[in-house]
Amino acid sequence: MSAAEYNAIVKKYIASKFFGELKTQLEVLVDAISSVSGKYVWYNGYKDEEDNEAVIEHLERVFAYELYYQWRKLMDDNSSDLTLNGEISKEVYDDIILKQTTFYFPDMVLHKGQENKDKQMIVCEIKRKHSFNPNKFKKDIEKLSWYIDEKRFSAPFKCGVFILVGYHLGECWSKNYLDTIREINITSECTKNIICMYYEANKGSSNKLVISTLYDLINNPNALTDKLKK
Template sequence: MWYTYNRRKNIDIVSDDMQLFMKSLFNSILSVKKSFLFWTINNQRISKKNYSYVERAFAYELYFQWNMDNTICGSPMYMLRKKYRINAEIRKEFMEKLNTRSNYGYPDLVLHKGNGSGKNYIVCEIKRKETVEVDNPSLVKDINKLGFFLRDDIHVKDSIVNWNGYKYGVFLLIGKYFQGGIVEIGEKDIEDYIDVSKVKVKPELQERIICAIYNGAKLKYSNLKDLIEANSKTKTNKSI
């Protein structure tokens, strides 16, 4: 099931203790202007590398907007760094390998206390729609990466206390924007690229991975567990 985010309402699939944290992120996403979804290079063929530039520009602007957001305590996040810290592409070195060739993780954005405190709230990965279309496995790869960050049963080399996994992971798919109008991205842009056979996230963590889509105007969201169940039902119905 998909929901459309409303600033005035709670986020249906997020626990009460994490409502303000997630609303802070969602409000910040809506504060990113649609111009950050726009990309053109003189009618040249746009490559996967070019799409990543848009993702990075969007992520940097989201980093700024999130630091300016005052949802949690009525003060901008950058003034609350003793309690909460937002970091971009921070390196985490796990003693166990990620679903990649190394044990290094560089999430796009994290909200935590930092300094090895073990207080970890939200970890976020961002992909542009066209990146996923060009490189289908990149979506599941990011989701598996988020699932790894949620786990409590791993160890981080630079943590000075016992590692506590992040409370929630957020996979954000952003859509392209063209001058003259918004190009809609919909639920299918995530659903169609989730290869259930390659999802390695532990079942008990799947509810804590939020999948969201943003087109410069609306923000829709669901969770991985619901999407996997919907995917499985669709395949079952097709086989009948």
């Protein structure tokens, strides 16, 4: 199956779940991710034997910076009034009652400024397969759930997106991952507004993008969009 055919399936899935400007912006994100070539997905030219976390962070940034570039290009082509920022600070309530706050730095945000409550569109967290495990998945999903929760966030995003690079969601999804998600205080409605994406781009083969809402991933793993072609 070609990259264009995968994108058509993904966009059909998005159209079944989201509407209006959010649907349009998610489709732009799909095109941007699909434009990232394999050399940015499988780049392994950095080694630090003393600090494995630094290696992983560096490798994730190789993909993230190219995604930022491709996303910005498409936004400029479509004359978007939104702004794409990388690792900008967002203030989240750690405790709803005590109003204690913590600053987080999501990998990417699509919005119209920090204070515009009506135009907080998409917030993204990115992981490569080398750094992917149940606890890190739980942490990123938990952060995304905060970003879209109006009780914790004064200007909540409309959608949270978790992007997994080089590792199939269906392959990694197991009881361990499901159990970690159940430990999070997250509503069913919230899981419908969090999208999990898997992206693979290899030399000599088609780019493959697969997506599912967290709700579908939890309740029906077979609903992954690469199954829709059957």
